[in-house]
Amino acid sequence: MPTELQSRDTGGMIVAAIFILIGVLALWDTFDYTDADSFVFPRTVAGSMIVFCIALIAWSLVRPIDVESRGAESTPRRVGLVTAMLIAAVLMPYTGFLLSGLLAFAAIVWLAMYDPWTRGRLIVYPLVGSAIVLGFYFLFTKVLLVPLPTGRLFIG
Amino acid sequence: MLTTVKRVILAPLTAALMLLSAGAIAEYPEKAISYVIPFGPGGESDITARHQQPFFKKKFGKDLVVSYKPGGGGAVGWAQLNDMPGDGYNIMGVNLPHIIVKPLQKDVGFKTNDLAVIYMFHYTPDAVVVTTDSQFKTLQDLIDHAKKNPGKVTFSGSGKGTANHLAQVTFDKLAGTKTTYVAFKGTGASVTALLGNQVMGQWGYTSVGAKHSDKVRLLAVAMEQRHPRFPDVPTFKELGFDIVSGAYRGIAVPNSTPEDIRAKLSSLIDQINADAEFKKKMENDGFALVNVDYKGMQAFMEEKRKGYVAAAKEAGVIK
Amino acid sequence: MDSLGYLLAALTPYHVALAIGGVVAGTVVGSLPGLTATMAVAVLIPITFSMQPASALILMGAIYTGAIYGGAYAAILLNTPGTPSAIATTFDGYPMAKRGDGDLAITLACIASVCGGLVGALFLLFLAPPLANVALSFGPVEYFWLAILGLTLISALSQGNLLKGLIGACFGLLLSCIGVAEISADVRLTFDSQTLLGGIETVSALIGLYCIPVLIDLVATPDRHLKVENVSRGYRLHEALGISWRNKFNLARSSVLGTLVGILPGAGGSIAGLVAYSEARRSSKQQGSFGHGAPEGVQATESANNATVGGGFIPTLVLGIPGTPPDAVILGALLIQGVRTGPNLFTEHGSIVYVFIWGLLIATVLMLPIGLLIGRYAYRSIVTVPKALLVPTVAFMTLIGTYAIRNSVSDVAIMIILGVLGWVLGRFGFSASPIVLGLILGSIAEQGFVQGWIIGAAAENLWGEFFGRPISVGIFAFILLSLFSPLLLSRFRVKREMARAD
Numbered sequence: 001m002p003t004e005l006q007s008r009d010t011g012g013m014i015v016a017a018i019f020i021l022i023g024v025l026a027l028w029d030t031f032d033y034t035d036a037d038s039f040v041f042p043r044t045v046a047g048s049m050i051v052f053c054i055a056l057i058a059w060s061l062v063r064p065i066d067v068e069s070r071g072a073e074s075t076p077r078r079v080g081l082v083t084a085m086l087i088a089a090v091l092m093p094y095t096g097f098l099l100s101g102l103l104a105f106a107a108i109v110w111l112a113m114y115d116p117w118t119r120g121r122l123i124v125y126p127l128v129g130s131a132i133v134l135g136f137y138f139l140f141t142k143v144l145l146v147p148l149p150t151g152r153l154f155i156g
Numbered sequence: 157m158l159t160t161v162k163r164v165i166l167a168p169l170t171a172a173l174m175l176l177s178a179g180a181i182a183e184y185p186e187k188a189i190s191y192v193i194p195f196g197p198g199g200e201s202d203i204t205a206r207h208q209q210p211f212f213k214k215k216f217g218k219d220l221v222v223s224y225k226p227g228g229g230g231a232v233g234w235a236q237l238n239d240m241p242g243d244g245y246n247i248m249g250v251n252l253p254h255i256i257v258k259p260l261q262k263d264v265g266f267k268t269n270d271l272a273v274i275y276m277f278h279y280t281p282d283a284v285v286v287t288t289d290s291q292f293k294t295l296q297d298l299i300d301h302a303k304k305n306p307g308k309v310t311f312s313g314s315g316k317g318t319a320n321h322l323a324q325v326t327f328d329k330l331a332g333t334k335t336t337y338v339a340f341k342g343t344g345a346s347v348t349a350l351l352g353n354q355v356m357g358q359w360g361y362t363s364v365g366a367k368h369s370d371k372v373r374l375l376a377v378a379m380e381q382r383h384p385r386f387p388d389v390p391t392f393k394e395l396g397f398d399i400v401s402g403a404y405r406g407i408a409v410p411n412s413t414p415e416d417i418r419a420k421l422s423s424l425i426d427q428i429n430a431d432a433e434f435k436k437k438m439e440n441d442g443f444a445l446v447n448v449d450y451k452g453m454q455a456f457m458e459e460k461r462k463g464y465v466a467a468a469k470e471a472g473v474i475k
Numbered sequence: 476m477d478s479l480g481y482l483l484a485a486l487t488p489y490h491v492a493l494a495i496g497g498v499v500a501g502t503v504v505g506s507l508p509g510l511t512a513t514m515a516v517a518v519l520i521p522i523t524f525s526m527q528p529a530s531a532l533i534l535m536g537a538i539y540t541g542a543i544y545g546g547a548y549a550a551i552l553l554n555t556p557g558t559p560s561a562i563a564t565t566f567d568g569y570p571m572a573k574r575g576d577g578d579l580a581i582t583l584a585c586i587a588s589v590c591g592g593l594v595g596a597l598f599l600l601f602l603a604p605p606l607a608n609v610a611l612s613f614g615p616v617e618y619f620w621l622a623i624l625g626l627t628l629i630s631a632l633s634q635g636n637l638l639k640g641l642i643g644a645c646f647g648l649l650l651s652c653i654g655v656a657e658i659s660a661d662v663r664l665t666f667d668s669q670t671l672l673g674g675i676e677t678v679s680a681l682i683g684l685y686c687i688p689v690l691i692d693l694v695a696t697p698d699r700h701l702k703v704e705n706v707s708r709g710y711r712l713h714e715a716l717g718i719s720w721r722n723k724f725n726l727a728r729s730s731v732l733g734t735l736v737g738i739l740p741g742a743g744g745s746i747a748g749l750v751a752y753s754e755a756r757r758s759s760k761q762q763g764s765f766g767h768g769a770p771e772g773v774q775a776t777e778s779a780n781n782a783t784v785g786g787g788f789i790p791t792l793v794l795g796i797p798g799t800p801p802d803a804v805i806l807g808a809l810l811i812q813g814v815r816t817g818p819n820l821f822t823e824h825g826s827i828v829y830v831f832i833w834g835l836l837i838a839t840v841l842m843l844p845i846g847l848l849i850g851r852y853a854y855r856s857i858v859t860v861p862k863a864l865l866v867p868t869v870a871f872m873t874l875i876g877t878y879a880i881r882n883s884v885s886d887v888a889i890m891i892i893l894g895v896l897g898w899v900l901g902r903f904g905f906s907a908s909p910i911v912l913g914l915i916l917g918s919i920a921e922q923g924f925v926q927g928w929i930i931g932a933a934a935e936n937l938w939g940e941f942f943g944r945p946i947s948v949g950i951f952a953f954i955l956l957s958l959f960s961p962l963l964l965s966r967f968r969v970k971r972e973m974a975r976a977d
Contacts, residue, residue: 011903012639019642026649029664034473035316038661041921042652049645056638073695081694082895085870089887101871108867114697125864132868136875144518146879147190147223197517198803206811210524225882227673228655232883235669262662265669310933317660336933338926339658348740348796352611354930367795370817441810473660
């Protein structure tokens with residue numbers, strides 16, 4: 001059960017500080033533009049963002065917020081999911097979409113598995129997984145004519 | 157040691173590849189060709205490619221499969237062109253002045269000379285467009301009004317550093333007027349602004365006149381000779397302004413593509429351009445065919461570059 | 476030929492088969508995040524070369540309307556708009572699914588989509604030529620104010636902390652600037668990275684910001700994705716019809732708003748959904764329930780976005796100006812077939828236009844049974860598939876779908892990174908919706924403002940340009956109303972309660 005307690009919104013303040021940094025970077029970038037039309041908008045927006053962030057930090061210093069505590073959650077699995085997807089994206093141009101997609105799929109099945117691996121699942125899941133990946137691959141390349149990457153490694 | 161091993165392995169491989177490509181010329185194209193448009197679907201680059209599609213199939217028996225890689229005003233596609241396999245089955249649309257002006261503005265991932273352009277098949281001539289109920293009946297009316305009211309005549313146009321924008325700058329210089337150019341996102345949005353009377357005129361294309369013939373009037377077209385679809389509209393040259401310009405569209409291949417395939421592909425596109433029905437369809441839509449083949453490309457690009465760079469400097473889009 | 480003749484021509488087995496096939500294919504395409512209606516229609520172009528113009532239009536129209544409806548599935552079941560039009564469907568659809576009402580939400584969405592689609596198509600049938608002028612009456616300044624009206628939703632979407640919502644929206648607006656600027660062609664905020672040159676593609680950003688956080692949280696716990704009741708409750712059609720009847724004014728208003736926004740060439744299904752959602756919320760008696768699973772929210776968006784289909788065809792066919800991105804593709808296909816659009820199309824080529832409109836109406840009606848059937852299947856599969864297969868399948872879909880939008884690997888990487896960012900920000904109370912709002916409305920606001928400013932300055936009448944045009948003033952009034960009506964209402968309520976206490 002999540003319980004509520006009051007605390008200062010330190011996280012929010014840190015995020016606001018990072019956003020101020022982003023705003024400053026954006027402002028700095030706008031001085032590079034050749035055309036007057038192209039800096040009016042980003043400058044206004046970046047400026048407003050910095051002002052809102054400062055207001056948020058000031059507000060957070062005086063007002064505590066309600067914080068929920070969370071139940072047992074698995075951070076390694078989260079990181080694993082994102083890593084698997086990013087690796088798939090990076091590998092795509094080299095190994096081709098199909099292989100990187102299959103690898104990512106397999107990795108995420110393993111990450112998302114909370115039930116015990118019975119023999120039935122060991123057989124069914126890979127089969128279903130391959131069918132889904134191949135099915136989508138076929139749909140996208142042959143029906144929707146999307147030129148999915150075929151992989152530079154194998155073409156030379 | 158390692159290099160010898162490499163050479164031993166690579167030599168037959170290269171030989172095999174060369175044989176393959178030699179075999180390929182004999183019957184090229186053997187399979188469908190992937191034709192990437194570096195813009196989104198529905199624009200003029202798409203529509204003109206779609207015009208070629210059925211003719212290619214009819215003449216050579218193989219499909220042209222059109223797909224899109226939009227982003228960065230075409231830059232995203234062009235920056236990736238040379239990473240594609242140079243086997244003749246991957247080709248990409250290219251546009252002028254984009255491929256000349258963009259790399260001069262900032263690093264956009266490609267240089268003009270990186271692109272192996274093998275054919276320029278048409279251009280859409282620039283034109284001054286007004287609505288049918290406009291107070292401007294002739295170009296002279298417009299010039300007179302602009303001279304009396306400097307800065308007050310507003311033109312819509314597609315983007316900056318584009319054919320429309322450069323033509324407006326050149327015209328202002330030649331006619332001694334000062335007009336205001338309002339850039340819109342694409343020709344579609346710029347026509348909408350004209351039809352809604354948000355602006356007084358448009359630096360558009362002859363294709364606008366063809367598509368909206370019941371609602372707009374062309375005052376002048378930037379061509380050597382009058383467009384067959386608009387025999388009553390004078391050219392800028394006739395009126396004393398040396399402006400022949402527009403957006404050119406062509407086809408490029410990855411620079412790893414062998415010379416013989418480039419030449420062959422160039423002649424295939426040439427055959428489509430020579431088709432009377434294709435010509436009629438394109439001209440009816442307001443386009444004008446040009447036939448710049450692979451042999452003549454270098455001279456053509458060099459000539460265009462001079463004009464565009466000068467105008468772009470004048471317009472302040474490049475330093 | 477009279478209208479009965481056109482109707483009969485649209486009812487031939489061939490045309491009905493095209494309508495059914497189109498709606499089915501469209502619904503499936505729309506439900507897959509990353510596959511948009513524009514793309515589905517573009518794929519069809521070579522097929523339509525060999526068809527009669529009316530038949531080609533019926534097929535493309537059916538796919539289009541099906542895809543807009545299909546976008547609701549992913550929005551409701553996975554918190555990921557299948558097409559951009561379904562963004563506002565996530566606001567209430569996903570909370571409904573979370574609490575176990577996913578089946579109801581899908582049935583409601585289906586009914587609302589059919590209603591909206593019918594209203595849009597009927598406007599197209601009866602009022603197309605006069606309404607087409609709406610497309611021309613919106614200038615840059617009107618688009619600017621429309622975008623600002625959309626941005627007023629921030630206050631509703633920031634979940635408690637307005638400042639965080641505003642910061643998120645600014646961040647989204649900045650994201651919309653990245654890449655080669657659409658009109659000035661300056662390269663902005665890329666910091667010399669080639670990956671960012673193409674800018675942040677909206678659909679891939681939506682997938683990242685909405686779907687990845689859901690996946691990240693799904694993988695972290697063994698809990699089920701959605702709450703499920705053990706008893707099968709069928710389609711819950713009766714219940715859904717009851718809710719729809721009670722909210723008939725909401726449906727009607729949203730459908731009309733959707734049609735009008737659909738006519739505007741510079742806005743699309745996503746803006747239509749957002750505007751209708753905002754209006755539904757503003758005029759509701761229970762504003763607090765919006766964002767926490769209010770059926771009215773789903774109804775408003777889904778009716779509005781399907782109404783844009785008919786609405787978008789109005790300027791497309793009458794003026795040759797595409798109302799929405801898929802219309803641009805359809806217009807191109809018509810051009811290649813040699814069909815000239817324009818007012819003449821309605822008077823001289825009635826056999827094309829009216830047969831098509833009747834075909835679109837038939838396809839929309841057919842969407843009710845087809846949509847319910849596919850929707851039930853989609854719901855069942857999302858609910859029953861074991862987590863260890865659901866998570867990788869959805870993750871794989873995000874990868875392939877994001878790639879397919881622009882055939883770009885950079886977009887896939889950007890999608891994942893934005894997803895992680897969205898999850899982290901969510902942890903600190905910054906919700907994703909204001910960011911998305913900024914991203915979508917950014918370019919409309921910027922272009923409208925810059926163009927309006929240049930035109931106003933040329934006429935030496937900036938004030939008149941921004942505040943002197945009747946439509947601008949109207950939209951501006953709505954902006955003030957959305958901003959201050961909660962305040963006024965609460966003051967009014969307090970007064971009334973005090974009066975009652977006396």
